[in-house]
Amino acid sequence: MFVSENLGVNEKGHLTAGGVDTVELAQQYGTPLYVMDENLLVKNAQRYKNSIDKFYGGNGMVCYASKVFCCKEVCRIMNNEGIGLDVVSIGELYTAFKAGADFEKICFHGNNKTDEELEFAVDNKVGRIIVDNMFELERLDRIAGEKGVKANIMFRIKPGIDAHTHDFVKTGQIDSKFGFALETGEAMEAVKKAIACPNVNLKGIHCHIGSQIFAIDPFVEAAQVMMKFIADIKEQCDWEITELNLGGGFGIMYTEKDDPVPYEDYMEKVSAAVKESCEKLNVKLPFILIEPGRSIAGPAGITLYTCGGVKHIPNIRTYVSIDGGMTDNPRYALYQSEYDAVVANKADKPKDTTVTIAGKCCESGDLIGEGMALQSAEPGDIIAVCATGAYNYSMSSNYNRIPKPAVIFVKDGQSRVVIKRETLDDIIRNDI
Numbered sequence: 072m073f074v075s076e077n078l079g080v081n082e083k084g085h086l087t088a089g090g091v092d093t094v095e096l097a098q099q100y101g102t103p104l105y106v107m108d109e110n111l112l113v114k115n116a117q118r119y120k121n122s123i124d125k126f127y128g129g130n131g132m133v134c135y136a137s138k139v140f141c142c143k144e145v146c147r148i149m150n151n152e153g154i155g156l157d158v159v160s161i162g163e164l165y166t167a168f169k170a171g172a173d174f175e176k177i178c179f180h181g182n183n184k185t186d187e188e189l190e191f192a193v194d195n196k197v198g199r200i201i202v203d204n205m206f207e208l209e210r211l212d213r214i215a216g217e218k219g220v221k222a223n224i225m226f227r228i229k230p231g232i233d234a235h236t237h238d239f240v241k242t243g244q245i246d247s248k249f250g251f252a253l254e255t256g257e258a259m260e261a262v263k264k265a266i267a268c269p270n271v272n273l274k275g276i277h278c279h280i281g282s283q284i285f286a287i288d289p290f291v292e293a294a295q296v297m298m299k300f301i302a303d304i305k306e307q308c309d310w311e312i313t314e315l316n317l318g319g320g321f322g323i324m325y326t327e328k329d330d331p332v333p334y335e336d337y338m339e340k341v342s343a344a345v346k347e348s349c350e351k352l353n354v355k356l357p358f359i360l361i362e363p364g365r366s367i368a369g370p371a372g373i374t375l376y377t378c379g380g381v382k383h384i385p386n387i388r389t390y391v392s393i394d395g396g397m398t399d400n401p402r403y404a405l406y407q408s409e410y411d412a413v414v415a416n417k418a419d420k421p422k423d424t425t426v427t428i429a430g431k432c433c434e435s436g437d438l439i440g441e442g443m444a445l446q447s448a449e450p451g452d453i454i455a456v457c458a459t460g461a462y463n464y465s466m467s468s469n470y471n472r473i474p475k476p477a478v479i480f481v482k483d484g485q486s487r488v489v490i491k492r493e494t495l496d497d498i499i500r501n502d503i
């Protein structure tokens with residue numbers, strides 16, 4: 072009935088998240104409100120960790136892709152669970168730093184890292200810098216040299232795999248802004264150059280083929296292509312690549328149309344493919360890293376809004392207006408991403424209307440979704456949008472000078488604030 076395993080309905084007919092009454096949360100903390108189920112967040116991360124233990128002898132590491140939802144508390148939680156972090160900017164890196172995360176377990180990504188970012192990473196001994204291009208390699212080699220250290224790196228490779236997903240979230244094909252292409256020989260050239268660089272240590276190679284992917288085959292294919300490249304490097308450069316980072320991208324259920332595979336199946340198939348390639352190509356079994364983001368945080372989150380009004384436009388559509396919108400969830404405006412919504416205070420009632428949920432920004436495209444099935448909504452109702460734990464808070468903005476909502480975590484019947492709601496003074500804090 073619900074898209075995430077942690078959602079339910081209580082005896083009052085209210086929607087619950089992680090066992091907590093969401094209508095009460097809306098009353099206590101106000102709306103809009105992001106609610107994350109801490110137990111589900113941890114459970115999802117542990118599912119990946121356990122699958123590496125089970126199918127790959129524990130010879131690997133999970134790095135949570137923090138861009139999907141980054142704040143100090145989530146960095147602390149992942150760190151406590153032995154999960155590494157994948158970061159893409161100095162802001163995410165700084166958040167991890169302030170949270171006391173283990174920098175050895177950080178993978179630092181990005182297709183245009185600045186000198187400031189590289190220096191921060193080198194100074195704080197980031198475990199792996201994922202180098203995207205030749206310019207970055209040269210700059211990093213210089214920066215590490217100036218500091219008298221050797222930086223551990225991986226190369227971002229475009230394996231040339233079609234990930235069967237939305238064009239905007241595909242990243243493994245040759246026409247991508249990320250990484251080095253294999254087909255053109257660019258990747259091998261970079262490897263040779265890195266081996267010759269005195270201040271970098273090429274530990275591994277990385278690929279990330281896209282996001283919201285449901286099929287396992289593209290991941291298996293990508294792993295095979297990467298293993299072949301490891302063998303080519305050994306043969307052509309006499310250099311052993313000891314780590315293989317396979318990125319993230321596993322799909323989740325946003326609506327009933329989505330049919331994700333169990334996380335464990337992914338690791339089972341990919342481990343088998345890597346082991347087989349090793350035997351066939353006579354290379355050592357690499358340490359494996361994976362970087363799930365959406366599939367860890369997405370299902371753990373919901374967003375609560377208050378309905379302010381309902382507009383019936385005869386023979387056209389019904390707009391249900393909420394007190395948030397593209398400022399807290401820009402994904403429909405960006406990629407027409409679909410969501411499931413529930414009237415939280417009528418969660419036991421049938422969804423007998425079809426509506427467009429509209430935000431409060433001055434944009435006609437400010438919608439959470441169109442053609443959505445919903446219980447009959449009235450002003451004052453609490454509307455819950457499900458599976459918003461990933462790419463929502465992290466993509467939020469202050470457009471129209473709307474303050475960002477609070478994020479609260481629920482766990483074992485309790486709730487607590489993890490990110491405070493922005494105040495009006497926060498909105499003008501940098502204005503002169």
Ligand SMILES: *Cc1c(COP(=O)(O)O)cnc(C)c1O
Pocket residue numbers: 136138139157180279281282283318319320321362363364365366
């Ligand atoms: C975005 C991204 C991820 C996470 O992708 P999900 O689809 O959220 O799992 C992992 N690695 C890299 C390099 C990324 O850019």
